[in-house]
Amino acid sequence: MENLTRQSINRRLTITLFLTTVGSLVIALGVVGIRETVRNKDSILSRAETLAELTGINTAVALSFLDPMSAAQTLSALSAATSVVAAVIYDESGEEFARYTREDTAFDTPAVAAAGHDFTSDHLDLRRPILFSGAEIGTILIRWDVSEIDDRIMAMLGLAAILAGAAAAIAGLISIWLRGRISNPLAKLVDGTQAIADGDLSTHVEIDSGDEIGLLARTFNSMAESLRQLVSQVNHSVNDVGEVARMLEERGSGLAQIAERQDAATLDTTEAVDQVGESIRGVNEDVENLAESMRETSSSIAEMQASIAEVAGHMDHLSGSIETTSAAVNQVAANANEVVQGVETLNQATGDSTFRLEQLSSSVKRVKANAQASHELSADASQEASRGLEAVQQTITAMGEISSSFHEFESRLRRLSEKSDSIDAILKVIRSVVERTSMLSLNASIIAAQAGEHGKAFSVVAEEVNNLAQSTERATHEIAELIQAVHEDTAAAVMAAEEGASKVEVGVQRSNVAGTVLQVISEKSRHSAERVRDILDASSAQGDDLSSVEQAMSAVNQIVERFGLSARDQLNATTDIASAIESIRQMGLDVRRSTDEQRHGSVLIMNSIIEVSGLIGHIAEATQDQTKSAENIHHALEVFREVTSDTNVSVEAINQMVAMLSERAAKLESEIGRFRTE
Amino acid sequence: MVVLLGARRIGWVGGLAALLIATLLLGLATSAPRDEYELKAAFVLNFASLVHWPDSALQEATTLDVAVMADTDPYALIERALDGRSAGGHLVRSRRAVSLDQLGGAHIVFVTRASGVDAADVVSATRGKSVLLIGESRDFARQGGTINFYTEHRRVRFEVNPEAAKEAGLRISSRLLSVARILEN
Numbered sequence: 001m002e003n004l005t006r007q008s009i010n011r012r013l014t015i016t017l018f019l020t021t022v023g024s025l026v027i028a029l030g031v032v033g034i035r036e037t038v039r040n041k042d043s044i045l046s047r048a049e050t051l052a053e054l055t056g057i058n059t060a061v062a063l064s065f066l067d068p069m070s071a072a073q074t075l076s077a078l079s080a081a082t083s084v085v086a087a088v089i090y091d092e093s094g095e096e097f098a099r100y101t102r103e104d105t106a107f108d109t110p111a112v113a114a115a116g117h118d119f120t121s122d123h124l125d126l127r128r129p130i131l132f133s134g135a136e137i138g139t140i141l142i143r144w145d146v147s148e149i150d151d152r153i154m155a156m157l158g159l160a161a162i163l164a165g166a167a168a169a170i171a172g173l174i175s176i177w178l179r180g181r182i183s184n185p186l187a188k189l190v191d192g193t194q195a196i197a198d199g200d201l202s203t204h205v206e207i208d209s210g211d212e213i214g215l216l217a218r219t220f221n222s223m224a225e226s227l228r229q230l231v232s233q234v235n236h237s238v239n240d241v242g243e244v245a246r247m248l249e250e251r252g253s254g255l256a257q258i259a260e261r262q263d264a265a266t267l268d269t270t271e272a273v274d275q276v277g278e279s280i281r282g283v284n285e286d287v288e289n290l291a292e293s294m295r296e297t298s299s300s301i302a303e304m305q306a307s308i309a310e311v312a313g314h315m316d317h318l319s320g321s322i323e324t325t326s327a328a329v330n331q332v333a334a335n336a337n338e339v340v341q342g343v344e345t346l347n348q349a350t351g352d353s354t355f356r357l358e359q360l361s362s363s364v365k366r367v368k369a370n371a372q373a374s375h376e377l378s379a380d381a382s383q384e385a386s387r388g389l390e391a392v393q394q395t396i397t398a399m400g401e402i403s404s405s406f407h408e409f410e411s412r413l414r415r416l417s418e419k420s421d422s423i424d425a426i427l428k429v430i431r432s433v434v435e436r437t438s439m440l441s442l443n444a445s446i447i448a449a450q451a452g453e454h455g456k457a458f459s460v461v462a463e464e465v466n467n468l469a470q471s472t473e474r475a476t477h478e479i480a481e482l483i484q485a486v487h488e489d490t491a492a493a494v495m496a497a498e499e500g501a502s503k504v505e506v507g508v509q510r511s512n513v514a515g516t517v518l519q520v521i522s523e524k525s526r527h528s529a530e531r532v533r534d535i536l537d538a539s540s541a542q543g544d545d546l547s548s549v550e551q552a553m554s555a556v557n558q559i560v561e562r563f564g565l566s567a568r569d570q571l572n573a574t575t576d577i578a579s580a581i582e583s584i585r586q587m588g589l590d591v592r593r594s595t596d597e598q599r600h601g602s603v604l605i606m607n608s609i610i611e612v613s614g615l616i617g618h619i620a621e622a623t624q625d626q627t628k629s630a631e632n633i634h635h636a637l638e639v640f641r642e643v644t645s646d647t648n649v650s651v652e653a654i655n656q657m658v659a660m661l662s663e664r665a666a667k668l669e670s671e672i673g674r675f676r677t678e
Numbered sequence: 679m680v681v682l683l684g685a686r687r688i689g690w691v692g693g694l695a696a697l698l699i700a701t702l703l704l705g706l707a708t709s710a711p712r713d714e715y716e717l718k719a720a721f722v723l724n725f726a727s728l729v730h731w732p733d734s735a736l737q738e739a740t741t742l743d744v745a746v747m748a749d750t751d752p753y754a755l756i757e758r759a760l761d762g763r764s765a766g767g768h769l770v771r772s773r774r775a776v777s778l779d780q781l782g783g784a785h786i787v788f789v790t791r792a793s794g795v796d797a798a799d800v801v802s803a804t805r806g807k808s809v810l811l812i813g814e815s816r817d818f819a820r821q822g823g824t825i826n827f828y829t830e831h832r833r834v835r836f837e838v839n840p841e842a843a844k845e846a847g848l849r850i851s852s853r854l855l856s857v858a859r860i861l862e863n
Contacts, residue, residue: 060853060855061724062857065721065857066717067835070857132724133723133764134764
């Protein structure tokens with residue numbers, strides 16, 4: 001097949017030459033032959049006509065005088081015309097009058113026919129009228145031999161065949177010559193072009209001639225040289241781009257890892273913060289409960305104080321009553337009715353007192369119960385306070401962790417920011433590579449255009465390079481933008497982290513404050529617990545006292561009853577009454593003392609409670625602040641997580657871009673690799 | 679000619695044969711004069727085409743005058759063949775001449791055998807004039823006639839006396855001479 005391609009120009013030229021030569025020959029000979037044939041016929045015809053005319057004239061007289069011999073004699077002169085096969089003279093009636101035939105020719109006289117001529121393949125029959133004195137007296141027929149025309153045509157065809165053979169030989173010789181001049185150099189060029197298409201740019205075509213083919217060879221060689229240079233340049237650039245892409249890939253994966261770790265740390269932090277929040281809420285609840293019980297205790301104590309005041313009042317009243325009773329008793333003797341009335345009054349009074357004592361007892365019981373409860377609550381409060389303290393400690397620890405996380409995070413962000421800067425530097429490198437690649441592609445396009453047909457394949461490559469350069473440029477642009485975004489996001493994250501850190505600091509401080517407060521609460525709770533215990537004891541004592549009072553009261557009641565019963569009878573038993581009253585008075589004094597003590601104690605309790613309430617208020621405030629801080633931290637962490645995930649996305653995008661770039665660079669590398677420059 | 683000799687054995691056949699022969703001869707006899715003078719008249723016409731008179735004797739448009747010295751019947755035939763025809767571009771007129779003095783003004787004189795006129799007389803009568811003398815007796819041409827008919831092998835032939843023609847101032851075409859017997863003196 002290759003041979004055919006090589007020879008086709010040659011063959012075409014040969015065939016063209018041959019066809020042209022032979023064609024012209026054939027046409028020329030054909031035209032000439034036909035003309036000759038026609039002219040021959042015409043000339044033959046005209047000669048025959050002339051001869052017939054002359055012969056007719058010459059034989060007219062003989063015919064007119066009916067002298068066939070003379071006519072035959074005249075006809076015999078036709079022997080001089082070798083082409084005349086025969087001649088016949090017909091008379092008026094169409095009978096043969098005289099004839100002539102060429103030597104050695106058989107001839108049957110045809111019947112007479114009208115004047116005119118007939119051409120057959122081998123003869124011409126020409127008939128002319130014979131005129132004499134203006135009248136037609138007969139017809140002459142001359143038969144002319146035309147086979148000579150065929151002979152001529154045959155001769156011509158033979159000549160044409162010979163000439164065609166000669167033309168073929170000449171065409172063959174010329175084609176051999178052409179092979180050397182045109183086909184072989186062209187074949188060399190074809191091979192060279194194919195080699196370049198296959199990638200071997202080191203091809204060089206050796207054709208030394210001054211004509212267009214030599215020029216083509218020189219142009220081809222210079223084009224190959226340009227291609228070599230271009231391809232090696234592009235190769236370098238592609239290598240650079242490949243390296244950059246690989247670097248970017250590594251960095252990108254590093255970034256991705258960092259982002260993951262960030263995200264995990266953030267998640268942990270969020271959880272810790274949530275836990276802190278939870279414990280703070282727990283503390284808050286406990287504090288609320290404590291406050292509630294404090295309020296209850298406070299109200300109970302107020303009630304207690306009120307009842308103590310009431311008791312004190314009642315005691316006063318009782319003292320008063322006792323005094324009155326005493327006076328009255330002193331006056332009992334004086335006035336039995338008044339005594340009876342006074343006993344009645346006393347009864348009533350003691351009844352009231354009993355009732356009041358019962359109330360007091362119950363209220364003291366309540367106080368006791370409350371004090372118990374308060375004690376328990378204080379104990380609880382103390383416990384809670386210590387638990388709160390624990391929680392706060394945990395919070396502080398957690399805060400400390402958060403703070404350290406934040407700092408770590410901050411430092412990581414700073415490192416990330418730094419890395420963005422280094423990425424910036426890389427981008428600059430890529431941009432310069434892109435510029436160079438663009439220029440190269442431009443050069444390549446120009447050279448490709450110059451190379452024309454052969455450069456088509458290469459211009460495709462140049463275009464690809466250009467495309468690569470442009471997409472690289474686009475990619476770097478996008479990467480720059482992404483990096484910028486990452487920068488901004490990182491800065492924002494850093495800021496948020498700082499904010500978070502400072503908030504965490506505040507939180508830590510507040511937690512410390514809360515710790516201190518809780519500690520105080522704990523202390524105070526202990527104190528209050530002790531106080532309450534004192535109250536309890538006092539209340540118990542009081543209770544005892546009261547019960548003893550109660551007992552005494554009942555005894556008094558009994559006595560009074562006895563007195564009342566035997567008042568009428570025992571009007572004189574006033575000493576018992578007086579002593580009883582004296583003991584009552586004493587007891588009253590004791591009670592007074594106890595109630596004073598109690599009041600004092602309850603005042604102290606109230607103060608403690610107020611203090612505790614105040615502290616609880618502080619705690620509530622502190623826990624609220626802490627809750628807010630925890631929420632803020634949570635929020636900040638959320639934001640941070642968002643930022644981190646955005647960063648993640650950006651990093652993903654960068655990674656993808658870089659991967660694409662790597663791919664493209666690799667592809668181009670492989671395509672360029674096809675071209676060898678040595 | 680079959681001559682039957684002996685009368686005895688022939689009888690029928692002989693009589694029939696004689697009758698046949700007689701018819702044949704009669705036919706020949708009757709046809710011969712018709713053919714001959716028609717032919718000769720046609721030949722005379724031909725001669726008129728092949729002979730050139732001087733302008734003094736015959737101009738272009740002039741009628742050719744043919745005097746015929748013959749009996750009535752042959753003349754009728756001759757006249758029918760000649761009169762009104764054209765020859766050599768001239769109209770031909772024929773007339774019968776019974777005496778030599780009637781020959782004046784004729785371009786052609788045709789003397790038949792039967793007329794009995796002597797050739798020498800005719801020659802002398804037309805001496806000095808351009809007259810084509812045509813006869814059909816044996817010595818006609820030798821005696822000064824221009825053309826003389828004779829029969830050879832049953833064919834009508836003629837002989838020409840070129841001297842006589844020259845003396846008469848007539849030019850005879852070579853073509854005519856080529857088919858004629860030339861009389862040499």
